Amino acid sequence: ARLVVLVSGSGSNLQALLDATADPGYGARVVAVGADRDGIAGLDRAAVAGVPAFVERLTDHPTREDWDKALTARVAEHEPDLVISAGFLKLVGPHFLAAFGDRYLNTHNTLLPAFPGIHGPRDALAYGVKVTGATLFFVDAGMDTGPIVAQVAVPVLDDDDEETLTERIKSAERRQLVEQVGRLVREGWTITGRKVTVP
Numbered sequence: 001a002r003l004v005v006l007v008s009g010s011g012s013n014l015q016a017l018l019d020a021t022a023d024p025g026y027g028a029r030v031v032a033v034g035a036d037r038d039g040i041a042g043l044d045r046a047a048v049a050g051v052p053a054f055v056e057r058l059t060d061h062p063t064r065e066d067w068d069k070a071l072t073a074r075v076a077e078h079e080p081d082l083v084i085s086a087g088f089l090k091l092v093g094p095h096f097l098a099a100f101g102d103r104y105l106n107t108h109n110t111l112l113p114a115f116p117g118i119h120g121p122r123d124a125l126a127y128g129v130k131v132t133g134a135t136l137f138f139v140d141a142g143m144d145t146g147p148i149v150a151q152v153a154v155p156v157l158d159d160d161d162e163e164t165l166t167e168r169i170k171s172a173e174r175r176q177l178v179e180q181v182g183r184l185v186r187e188g189w190t191i192t193g194r195k196v197t198v199p
């Protein structure tokens with residue numbers, strides 16, 4: 001299966017996928033990496049792995065709709081079976097969802113529907129929850145609202161700060177991402193309403 005991975009930052013989830021897909025038995029390979037900005041470690045990781053990368057900046061387009069169309073076209077060039085947002089910090093628009101809506105995954109660093117948005121672990125810590133985690137889901141038109149594929153729970157420890165909690169979540173999140181993407185590409189999936197079924 002062909003994976004396109006979208007990133008905005010350090011790309012440690014991307015790296016976990018690059019490492020997993022080095023094994024032919026995994027059933028998928030990363031055919032391209034896309035970003036919404038330059039100068040991020042995620043793009044360096046793609047270069048080291050020899051995977052083609054592209055950057056589509058929102059600020060290079062007159063409207064968000066133009067950017068959405070351009071991003072859709074860039075991703076479509078690589079004919080992905082699955083597109084994975086791995087720390088991609090932009091909400092895609094209707095063109096992207098029309099093209100990839102049933103095969104666009106995102107990983108989020110809390111147990112949704114609690115604490116959506118870009119400061120999930122900080123918000124979880126501030127609320128005082130004792131358990132949080134990571135959620136893998138198919139993206140819909142909302143923010144962090146789509147049908148859930150899998151979740152993994154991670155404890156919040158008494159002496160956690162944002163950084164220690166974020167790192168604990170990220171190690172569980174990377175394992176979940178690799179396991180579940182492998183399962184999806186090998187076995188297929190259907191989405192019925194909010195329910196994701198893997199045969």
Ligand code: GRF
Nearest residue numbers: 010011012013087107108109
């Ligand atoms: C992940 O924890 C993701 O849930 C959040 O940003 C992080 C991305 O990390 N939205 P990385 O770029 O894969 O290291």
